[in-house]
Every structure is written in C-alpha cells, then in structure tokens.
Amino acid sequence: MTDNDLGSFLRARRSAVRPEDVGMTSYGPRRVSGLRREEVAVLAGVNADYYTRLEQGRERNPSPQVLDALSRALCLDPDSRAHLFRLTGAVPGHDAVRAPQAVGTALRRLIDGYPNTPAFVVDRALDLLATNALTDALYSPFEPPDNLARMAFLDPAARHFYSRWEWTAQATVANLREAAGFEPDNPRLRALVSELTERSPEFGRMWDSHAVRGKTRDAKEFFHPQVGALSLTYHAFDVREAPGQQLVVYHAEPGSPSAQALSLLGSVHATSR
Template sequence: MTSNDLGDFLRARRARLRPVDVGLASYGRRRVAGLRREEVAVLAGMNGDYYARLEQGRERSPSPQILESLGGALRMDGQAREHLFRLAGTAPEGGRPQPRETVSPALRQLLDGHRTAAAFVLNPAHDFLASNALADALFSPFGHMDSMARTAFLDPAARRFFTPWERAGEAVVAGLRHATGLYPHYRRLHDVIASLSEESEEFAALWSSHSVHGKSRAVKDLLHPDVGPLTLSYQTFDVRGAPGQQLVIYQAEPSSPSDRALSLLGSLHAARSRRATTDR
C-alpha cells in the first residue's frame, strides 16, 4: 500500500457524496466533486484542521472513536468501515496468517461433489486454486483461466462473457481493494494490482475510485458461446482452516432455462474431455 492509503481512502469517499446525500445545504460554486473537508469535519464532530491532517497523511493515529465518526459521516457500509479501521491500523489484525495457496483434499472432494453447480476456490488475489468440472466448462471460453482478475480485464473474451462487463470489472476491483485491508502484506495480491494498473487503463481508473466490498451473494448474467445466456446466482464462503481461501458456487434456478443450459454445458464439456482422452 502507499504511504497515505488512509488519506486517499477518505478523500475518495468524500468525493462520492453530495451535500444532499448527508442532509446539508449546498452554497456557492464547488471547485471539486463531493463534500468539502470542512463539511466532513462538521458531520463527524471534529476539528476541521485535524480532519485535513488525516487526509494529508500528517495524522496517522486516529482513535477508534474518530474512525467510527468518520465512517458514519461518510456513509460507509460495514465492509468499507472495516477497511477504514484496517488502513488506520486500529482493527485488530491478530497476527493474521498469510493466505494458503494449496487446496486440501477434503475441499477438492467437496468441489467435485457439486455436480449441478460450478464451484471453485479463489485466493485473495482472485487466483484460481481449484475448480470442479462444471466450473471448467463455464469458464472454457478463456484461454488460461488462472486468474479471475487478469482474465476479467485482459482477456478479450471477457467483454462478451460478462454481461454487463462493467459490473463484473467493478466487482473484481472492489474485492481486491477489500483484500488489501485484510492481507496488507500479501505479496501476490499487490503484484496483481500493480501489473493490472500498468496493463489496463480501466483497472487503474476503477482502482482509484477506492470502492471496497468482498464477495458475498449476488446474481451474474453471462453469455457462453456454447449454450447462450446464463443467469446464475453465486454465494461465497470463507474456508475455515485455510486463511484467505474462498469457496465460490455458481448455480441456476432449478428447472429454469439457465438450469437446462448449465446442464447441457456440463454434458458438452464431458463429451469433449472423453474425446480428448481417446485421441491421445
């Protein structure tokens, strides 16, 4: 992380809010988007000069009470507030172990047991650590599906696969930002962020927005070249006993067109795998 991540985050969150969003009247012409520093200070009940020092990186040890006030003033949700605390070094890190890069046999067995859902395991850098057969089929349009983040921004097929692509890109970036708060010293995560910032202008622009949230549960619309449109819900689970690993499961509504398409996709992928094995 940079030397003033806390200030950058506060500034970005301030720029996203208008006076009307926080119940303030707007007077005069504004030179920059969002709230003024003085307005944030008033909302948080603190001295304006102190808040300015926080943004400028001249004050680096705000109390938990100050952070709570800022989180409320800037309308942060739970995950953004958690990220704020971690940037300030206040939330207990507790000697958090570094992410584990290998998937246990038991977890791999669990993946393979999901025959009607696409299941895979990611690390905090959004690298694929393991996947089941249906996940392999789902992501088959991509040449090398080793990194969800790099694929989303650098593989041309992603623009057609994720619909709309913009929403998928924003979700990837926000997830990576959330991970930097949880694992600030994880080298792989920072390597991915640095390389994507250089290789993708869109990633760099989204990264500078400082959006932050982890994966939880949502719906994705996909367009697969073999079976057409798919509407899949996904859920994400932290893997106990394997720091940093997340189990992600994509599934369709039972008996829906997407359910039938997903089943067909699995059959097509299995047939291709059998032919490939026979031709060897």
C-alpha cells in the first residue's frame, strides 16, 4: 500500500485500456501503453486537469458520479469498480448491471451434484432460476414454485408449509427491500412488489416497514405434507460470474430426523417422477 493507492490504481487501469477498446482513434506517438490522461478525461466527462490531480494524489475525494464515470471510461468490471469506490472511502450506488436470468451450465451441474440436499439459484427478485431434484420435491406443495415471495404470500400452501410463516414473510420482504436498493428501476422487481402489495395487505404492511436483510445463513422450519416436519439450515453464496444471483443450499443435521425425512422425500419424489 502507498499514500496514493487511488492514483496507482487509475494509472494501472488506464494503461490496460487501448484506444480501440473504447472506440477512440489513436494519434501521434504514445509514450505509454493504454489511454492518455486526456483521453480518460474525455471519456469520463471530467476536466483533464482534475483527472491529473486524481492520479497525482492532489485530489482525493471524487464524487460517486465521477467514480461511476471513471469506471465506465476504464472498462472496470464489478469487482474493480467496487475497489475504486473503496479506495476513496465512497459507497457505490446500485449495480448498473442487472442480475441475469440465465444460469450457467457449470452452476446447474453443481446444484445437480447435491443429490441429498436441496440446492437452487435465485435472483434479487427471488425468482427460482434453477433447482435440483430435491428442491423440486421440497417445494412440490406450491403451484407453481416459481418465486419465493409469491409462494410465501399468495399460495395457500404457504401458511402450513412454513412453520414460522410470519418470520419467513418478514425475512422475504426484507430481502426484496435490499434488492430494491441494488436495482430500484428493475421492472420485474417493481411489478412483483406492485402485485404483492395489491393482493396481500400483510405484504404491504411489512414492505412499509423498510426492513432490509440479505440472505446469508439461517435456520428454517418446514412442514411437508409427505414427510412431516423438517428443520434445515441454509447457506447463501453470491454467484460471482452473475452478480445478483445467489446459490442457496439447505442441509439437515446428519443422522437427524430431518435428514431421514429429506432422504425419504427424495425417494418419494423420484418414484413419482
């Protein structure tokens, strides 16, 4: 680390971007590889002297708008963009890249490789993007099992399926509130919130509380009509190749009644299929 990490980072990233990468025509002899300072300034829409001061460490407090512009000018990926914000002590706004709907082939194979525990992928709107066989079995009481929020608030099966429905509902709404902070203009998310608010007074009440919570790790209590009570723990993992997607894996305590019930549920579901 140096006393001008911001300037060092900007210079390194500038040297990695060629004029043709950003649609600019190269002219004259170039003393350094990559973009000139003046070219970065033009691309970011800032004064060239101001950008020079940033690199030299004479200006250390650029606004979030300037940082966003520099991120675009330097073709920064999400991790590099977040690092740029951290170097200045600023907080990045919502991710400009909307969470993709497609789940990669490798990730699908990964969740299918969990035959003894439910595993699935959701986006920020809590749409179920990919599920393994045991997830399909777990959520079989719902028609259809397509979105965790719609399932919790609009499907009659939810009140019996979720042993702690109120807790589950509050956590679900808090997840959507966090998602709205990342993607406030996401039409899918806006439509979902509008539908739930219109059709469920309880959702509207919880939504107005503005509680925010992300998926990390927690215990869940279910009651499945085919195998009875299930006490499971889940872990949620960010999918780095697809920002906004999360891999969620449930598991039961080895040798517990819930583990036995999960195994039975998998066998019943496989037989029915």
